[in-house]
Amino acid sequence: MRFAVGFAAGYLLGARAGRQRYEQIAATARQLSNHPVAQRAQNTVKDLLSTAVEETTHRMARDHGSPVAAPTALEQAPRPPRRARADGGAQADTTDNTTG
Incomplete structure (x- = not known):
């Protein structure tokens, strides 16, 4: 007991x-x-994933002749403006212009 x-x-x-x-x-x-830094990182990841999904969908449609699906809610979400990278690509502009 x-x-x-x-x-x-x-x-x-x-x-x-x-x-x-x-x-x-x-x-x-x-x-x-x-935290603002974490939120910017989350937005950057969402943007990168959305872009990767969109590019993959279009690439598969092109290579395999299948129709492209309607855009998802993630693909329709507003994205941050893009800026050119030194290597010729583009990346999301994640600079915080809201603080002085």
Whole structure:
């Protein structure tokens, strides 16, 4: 019986401490995801993925003769303006022009 009581008490205390640590980690993750640098990185990744999906879809349609699907919501989302890279390609302009 003592073992069961000790086990139950240990389990409850451990679960409580685990929950507090989880909440701490979750709060830190929320703060980081709301940081402007993280948001710019998220937007850049979304833009790159959207471009890759669009290019792949068109390439497959060209190479395999299949019709191009209607644009997805991600493809229709507004994109940041593009600027030329030194190697002749283009990249998303992620400079923050909102701060002075």
